[in-house]
Amino acid sequence: xxxxxxxxxxxxxxxxxxxxxxxxxxxxxxxxxxxxxxxxxxxxxxxxxxxxxxxxxxxxxxxxxxxxxxxxxxxxxxxxxxxxxxxxxxxxxxxxxxxxxxxxxxxxxxxxxxxxxxxxxxxxxxxxxxxxxxxxxxxxxxxxxxxxxxxxxxxxxxxxxxxxxxxxxxxxxxxxxxxxxxxxxxxxxxxxxxxxxxxxxxxxxxxxxxxxxxxxxxxxxxxxxxxxxxxxxxxxxxxxxxxxxxxxxxxxxxxxxxxxxxxxxxxxxxxxxxxxxxxxxxxxxxxxxxxxxxxxxxxxxxxxxxxxxxxxxxxxxxxxxxxxxxxxxxxxxxxxxxxxxxxxxxxxxxxxxxxxxxxxxxxxxxxxxxxxxxxxxxxxxxxxxxxxxxxxxxxxxxxxxxxxxxxxxxxxxxxxxxxxxxxxxxxxxxxxxxxxxxxxxxxxxxxxxxxxxxxxxxxxxxxxxxxxxxxxxxxxxxxxxxxxxxxxxxxxxxxxxxxxxxxxxxxxxxxxxxxxxxxxxxxxxxxxxxxxxxxxxxxxxxxxxxxxxxxxxxxxxxxxxxxxxxxxxxxxxxxxxxxxxxxxxxxxxxxxxxxxxxxx
Amino acid sequence: xxxxxxxxxxxxxxxxxxxxxxxxxxxxxxxxxxxxxxxxxxxxxxxxxxxxxxxxxxxxxxxxxxxxxxxxxxxxxxxxxxxxxxxxxxxxxxxxxxxxxx
Numbered sequence: 001x002x003x004x005x006x007x008x009x010x011x012x013x014x015x016x017x018x019x020x021x022x023x024x025x026x027x028x029x030x031x032x033x034x035x036x037x038x039x040x041x042x043x044x045x046x047x048x049x050x051x052x053x054x055x056x057x058x059x060x061x062x063x064x065x066x067x068x069x070x071x072x073x074x075x076x077x078x079x080x081x082x083x084x085x086x087x088x089x090x091x092x093x094x095x096x097x098x099x100x101x102x103x104x105x106x107x108x109x110x111x112x113x114x115x116x117x118x119x120x121x122x123x124x125x126x127x128x129x130x131x132x133x134x135x136x137x138x139x140x141x142x143x144x145x146x147x148x149x150x151x152x153x154x155x156x157x158x159x160x161x162x163x164x165x166x167x168x169x170x171x172x173x174x175x176x177x178x179x180x181x182x183x184x185x186x187x188x189x190x191x192x193x194x195x196x197x198x199x200x201x202x203x204x205x206x207x208x209x210x211x212x213x214x215x216x217x218x219x220x221x222x223x224x225x226x227x228x229x230x231x232x233x234x235x236x237x238x239x240x241x242x243x244x245x246x247x248x249x250x251x252x253x254x255x256x257x258x259x260x261x262x263x264x265x266x267x268x269x270x271x272x273x274x275x276x277x278x279x280x281x282x283x284x285x286x287x288x289x290x291x292x293x294x295x296x297x298x299x300x301x302x303x304x305x306x307x308x309x310x311x312x313x314x315x316x317x318x319x320x321x322x323x324x325x326x327x328x329x330x331x332x333x334x335x336x337x338x339x340x341x342x343x344x345x346x347x348x349x350x351x352x353x354x355x356x357x358x359x360x361x362x363x364x365x366x367x368x369x370x371x372x373x374x375x376x377x378x379x380x381x382x383x384x385x386x387x388x389x390x391x392x393x394x395x396x397x398x399x400x401x402x403x404x405x406x407x408x409x410x411x412x413x414x415x416x417x418x419x420x421x422x423x424x425x426x427x428x429x430x431x432x433x434x435x436x437x438x439x440x441x442x443x444x445x446x447x448x449x450x451x452x453x454x455x456x457x458x459x460x461x462x463x464x465x466x467x468x469x470x471x472x473x474x475x476x477x478x479x480x481x482x483x484x485x486x487x488x489x490x491x492x493x494x495x496x497x498x499x500x501x502x503x504x505x506x507x508x509x510x511x512x513x514x515x516x517x518x519x520x521x522x523x524x525x526x527x528x529x530x531x532x533x534x535x536x537x538x539x540x541x542x543x544x545x546x547x548x549x550x551x552x553x554x555x556x557x558x559x560x561x562x563x564x565x566x567x568x569x570x571x572x573x574x575x576x577x578x579x580x581x582x583x584x585x586x587x588x589x590x591x592x593x594x595x596x597x598x599x600x
Numbered sequence: 601x602x603x604x605x606x607x608x609x610x611x612x613x614x615x616x617x618x619x620x621x622x623x624x625x626x627x628x629x630x631x632x633x634x635x636x637x638x639x640x641x642x643x644x645x646x647x648x649x650x651x652x653x654x655x656x657x658x659x660x661x662x663x664x665x666x667x668x669x670x671x672x673x674x675x676x677x678x679x680x681x682x683x684x685x686x687x688x689x690x691x692x693x694x695x696x697x698x699x700x701x702x
Contacts, residue, residue, distance in 0.1 A: 231698070232665065232667050232697060232698025232699070233667055233698050233699060233700040235620075235698070236619050236620065236697065236698060236699030236700065237699075237700065237701060239619065239620065240619055240699070241701070242701030242702060243701065244618075244619055244699045244700070244701055245699075245700065245701040245702075247618045247619075247696075248618070248696055248699060248700070251616070251618075251671055251674060251694040251696075252674055252676075253674045269627075273619070273701075274618065274619060274622065274627075294701070309701075310701050310702070439702065440702060443702055445700070445702070446700065449669075450669070450699070450700040451666070451667050451669055451676075451678070452666075452667055452700070455676065455678045455679075457679045459679075485702065486702065489700060552674045553671075553673060553674030553675040554674070
């Protein structure tokens with residue numbers, strides 16, 4: 001064994017057939033797993049120009065070699081597909097327990113094609129895979145589906161990944177939920193499952209997950225465990241959750257409020273991680289093999305669930321002008337129940353609020369008013385009432401009413417919780433992310449705000465392009481490995497190389513890992529170019545380039561697209577239009593861009 | 601600018617603390633200091649009067665812990681004059697222990 005189960009289930013829902021195949025050795029070497037496997041499989045087997053909700057779209061669910069090996073924070077799996085939201089080669093990462101259980105069920109991953117004739121679910125159990133009838137679960141929330149399935153199967157240890165009503169309705173904000181409250185959130189992958197009539201994947205079983213060198217991995221585990229436990233950032237994550245960021249980001253003057261109109265939210269303390277701990281927190285929870293336990297289990301009005309996280313707190317809080325933490329928590333839970341991307345959902349509501357404020361629409365929500373918030377989220381999930389206007393994200397909504405400038409999105413995907421006018425490197429990561437508006441494909445907040453691995457001036461542009469490239473490439477390899485990105489607060493590229501070498505039995509260096517990450521990044525980039533994205537799309541909403549911040553330390557600043565973008569292309573070995581050069585592709589062992597078009 | 605009883609010029613700054621630091625010091629307080637006081641001198645005053653705070657901010661050599669962040673009016677002092685940054689009337693000093701998320 002080498003960390004992998006060495007089995008992938010290829011599921012053709014249209015024909016009702018499953019083929020279980022050996023995990024390809026060359027694919028393991030070139031792409032590691034997780035996001036790498038998904039990106040490679042989709043880009044090599046599918047034309048980029050197909051309709052994402054067409055039968056031909058593939059969706060993959062892939063673990064990495066470290067998933068379930070017991071290495072701290074090794075629990076992730078990745079959903080990849082052509083995004084119905086923006087057409088990019090999307091990947092969305094999730095933790096919890098499902099990834100580990102998929103490997104205990106005997107599978108590195110699953111590739112799904114075609115559309116089932118009726119609502120179906122995929123059942124994975126000890127090396128076997130079956131397509132089963134999901135009629136009893138169609139129309140149910142993710143909570144209902146998860147709880148009922150485990151009860152119906154009589155298997156409390158089974159783990160459930162599913163979509164909610166939003167995915168069934170093929171909403172472009174629909175996400176994939178596992179373990180009730182963990183989300184592979186971005187890009188609309190829930191709509192792809194819905195389009196395929198695939199409601200659920202169940203994983204159960206007790207098959208072994210063995211690394212190549214258990215003794216070496218045990219030693220690495222101890223070292224990694226110590227580094228994580230001694231890292232103060234991980235300590236704060238345990239105590240206050242990701243919402244510890246609310247005050248940090250606010251004090252730096254970059255906490256977006258009222259649809260990024262300003263960074264002057266009056267009551268950040270009311271929605272902070274500190275306040276959460278004092279009020280609604282019941283306990284901390286960790287994913288499989290996690291020693292950080294950043295997830296929050298909270299109680300509101302007698303209901304107890306997992307969440308919310310920082311992004312959701314910001315999205316339904318400061319960005320809507322709302323400071324009611326219990327209400328914000330309920331809105332997040334509702335997104336999980338309905339299977340909605342909370343960043344996209346809240347961003348779409350913020351967009352509608354600003355358009356209402358400016359008089360471009362005559363109905364809809366207003367800033368600071370949480371009265372109808374839960375009903376509106378419910379409408380979005382069920383495609384009803386005014387909510388039906390927002391099911392496909394802020395960009396399409398703003399375009400429909402003639403004002404795309406109010407969509408705070410990149411490549412049609414809503415932006416997360418950091419104003420890039422005070423964060424030049426993070427802004428570059430937003431603009432160049434190969435999945436569109438996103439914060440976890442290159443988390444420049446670490447050096448620009450948190451000071452790890454070293455402090456970088458957030459207002460400086462010089463040298464940022466190389467930092468962004470390295471962060472993006474390293475993140476891609478972490479996403480491929482099955483490790484949680486939060487390990488990067490404590491570990492460096494050499495640590496990851498050590499983990500991977502002990503797990504797979506193949507010696508790999510930090511430079512090798514970065515090269516694999518770069519390969520994954522370029523695969524996604526080539527796909528996006530073939531879809532039709534150009535340099536013009538590597539940018540941010542006009543507001544962030546032309547309207548200076550009015551408050552705080554970054555007052556007067558905007559995001560400086562140039563020279564950042566040209567330097568970034570140069571660091572990547574791309575031409576002036578952001579197209580990988582033949583030399584770069586050859587170095588990475590990839591075909592030229594034109595080859596991608598041959599599939600369309 | 602005010603003067604103390606000895607005629608020395610004094611001023612007020614606001615200190616805000618976050619996360620685990622609140623075990624040792626109020627989350628927000630007004631501090632009266634001499635004109636020309638630096639951030640380092642302010643921290644020495646605070647650690648002298650708040651037991652436990654020193655270990656949260658400084659290592660055994662007296663250097664700030666690597667991931668401690670101190671902002672003066674929203675700007676990290678690392679990009680100003682570090683601990684030698686001179687304070688001004690009504691400055692807001694925000695002190696964060698190592699912390700982060702995503």
